[in-house]
Amino acid sequence: MSDRESAGRSVHLDDVEAVADALAADIRDTVRRFRRTGAIVALSGGIDSSVCVALAVRALGAGRVQGVTLPDKESSAETAGLARLAADSVGVRCRETDITPVLDALGCYDDRLAVVRRLEPGFDPDAGDTFSVEFQPATGDGDRLQTFALNAVxxxxxxxxxxxxxxxxxxxxxxxxxQRVRTLMTYRIADEENLIVVGTSNRLEIDQGFFVKFGDGCGEAFPLRPLLKTQVYDLAEFLGVPEEIRSRPPTTDTFSAPQSQEEYFYGTSVEMGDALWLAWHEGDDPARVAQRLGLAAGDVEKFFGLYARRAAYAEYLRTTI
Structure with missing residues (x-):
């Protein structure tokens, strides 16, 4: 039995069509409330933004929705292509702008490289060296719940x-x-074209702070706000998001080295993470959750503690959502 079958069964949507209609109605109502003519979605080629653009089209029609993809030199080679695929699948025009020059001018690359080279002398991006930052779940009996590590390849x-x-x-x-430059560029188009910005963060990302304040935490409508990631996949299948996007593992597409969201933030698979977070949110007993999911009770307690700390930390971040 797969993780999705064992850990995600209880969190799947019962009536996907009704949920899609309700979320589309919220986008439509938001456009009317702000007296805008349509919506724009920043497309990453990932599942969340692809579902959001499909929902926006369901709400407004393809002619009133725009897509934009904003890769930089560290983005995956697939990013722009999958973003265009998501837009094409629902008949939406998609602009593409490389934000590398802006980030270079802001010192983004040089400031990070200085840290990387201090820890990994001789690191040379021009020679093909890459890096990422990875979440390290706590192990053993210590109190420390998490650390982060530099992964230099x-x-x-x-x-x-x-x-x-x-x-x-x-x-x-x-x-x-x-994320902040991408949001700046997205709002540049939104303001000129009289559009709302559709935020793409889902329920866990918003609760746990897996977004950037004044970056991807900005928007007028957040259709995925009530949905767990597993439920986003349910919607994706119903809305006809291309299989190439639905089958791609969720990635951060943030650092030069390839990296999954599990490695960077969640510390477990999407499906298991949904089940664990929902159990914590509903106040379930860790021992019963451990038995149900086939985990050690101590590991469940550590995840519950992590979720509580992250939720408290993210409170100030949620002022933008």
Whole structure:
């Protein structure tokens, strides 16, 4: 039995069509409330933004929806192509703008590279070296719930270095510029074309703070706000999101090294994470949850503690949503 079958069964949508209609109606009502003529969706080639653009078309019609994709030099080679595929599948025009020059001018790449080279001397992006930041779940009986590590990939070999607080903050502060520049560019089009911006964050991302304040945390409508990731996949299938997008593992597409959202933030599969978070949110007993999901009770308790801490930390972030 797969993770999705064992951990996600209870979180699937019962009436996908009714949910799609309700979310589309919310987008339509938001456009009317703000007296705009349509909507724009920043497309990453991922499942969330692809579902959002399909919902926007369901709400308004393809002629009143625009897509925009804003890759940079560290984006996956698939990003722009999958973004265009998502737009084409629902008949939406999609603009593409490379934001590398803006990020370069802001010091995004140089500031992060200085940290990487201090931990991994000789690191050279021009020679094909890549890096990412990875979430490290707590192990053993210690109180520490999480750490982050630099994953430097050179000559096909990955080397991990624990990131201290200042180094982690420097890398993430520079990295967050990507989301903020993308939002800036999206609103440039939205303001000129009299459109609302459709935010693409889902329920767990909003609750746990997996978004950037004044970056992808900005928008007038957030249709995925009530949905777990598993439920987003339910909608994607119903709305006809292309299989190439639905079958692609969720990625951050943030650093130069390929990286899944599991490695970066969640520490577990999408489906298992949905089941664990929902159990925590509903106040389930960790021991019963562990038995139901086939996990150790101690591991469930650590995830519950992590969710509680993240929810408290993300409170200030949610002022933008």
């Amino acid at each position: 050179r000559d096909g070999q990955a080397r991990r270095h624990r990131l201290g607080g200042r180094d982690f903050l420097t890398i993430m502060a520079a990295t967050n510029q990507k």
